[in-house]
Amino acid sequence: GAGVSQSxxxxxxxKGKDVELRCxxxxxxxxxxxxxxxLGQGLEFLIYFQGNSAxxxxxxxxxxxxxxxxxxxxxxxxxxxxQQEDSAVYLCASSFIxxxxxxxxxxxxxxxxxx
Amino acid sequence: xxxxxxxxxALNIQEGKTATLTCNYTNxxxxxxxxxxxxxxxxxxxxxxxxxxxxxxxxxRLKVTFDTTLxxxxxxxxxxxxxxxxxxxxxxxxxNTDKLIFGTGTRLQVFP
Numbered sequence: 001g002a003g004v005s006q007s008x009x010x011x012x013x014x015k016g017k018d019v020e021l022r023c024x025x026x027x028x029x030x031x032x033x034x035x036x037x038x039l040g041q042g043l044e045f046l047i048y049f050q051g052n053s054a055x056x057x058x059x060x061x062x063x064x065x066x067x068x069x070x071x072x073x074x075x076x077x078x079x080x081x082x083q084q085e086d087s088a089v090y091l092c093a094s095s096f097i098x099x100x101x102x103x104x105x106x107x108x109x110x111x112x113x114x115x
Numbered sequence: 116x117x118x119x120x121x122x123x124x125a126l127n128i129q130e131g132k133t134a135t136l137t138c139n140y141t142n143x144x145x146x147x148x149x150x151x152x153x154x155x156x157x158x159x160x161x162x163x164x165x166x167x168x169x170x171x172x173x174x175x176r177l178k179v180t181f182d183t184t185l186x187x188x189x190x191x192x193x194x195x196x197x198x199x200x201x202x203x204x205x206x207x208x209x210x211n212t213d214k215l216i217f218g219t220g221t222r223l224q225v226f227p
Contacts, residue, residue, distance in 0.1 A: 091159075
């Protein structure tokens, strides 16, 4: 597609369940980012993939969070044993790391509600 | 640690006026600074980028300044319109990392 696609757009789950969020980046973009945005808050960096390099996981809040990127394209963010504080919008962005600046293109996000 | 500050309070202005949003940063020397617009239920959309050696950058009704001495960027929207109502995020970046640090954003409301 022309833009970054995220699915599902909304996810309601029960506390303790695992969830998987998907991101399809723009074709040809080498970098992929996951952010979390709580209500009325800014973007909290979670994890970053660039090409075949090891991902930068420095923003993951706990070991319940993990992400993978298959074939350098689609990425999945997994949250295990969800907690109510995990409720937020999870945004994915991709960029082409070929110029000196890093313009990011965002998906519409997945709104996660943990009951 | 690096800190990015934007006015947390909403900015309310009348249509036709100029809106000015502020982005301050500390413990950081960015090589460039980006501004994004975010509408409710949407992801941020890139608007403008200004480099450290540029004082000012313009795009249509938008103007961005970058003062590395004051550690501040100002984002102006001239002749504002209700359609400009959104949250605006600043994101400084440097050439040593591919990560951006986003400010919390300022919500702009333009009323007729």
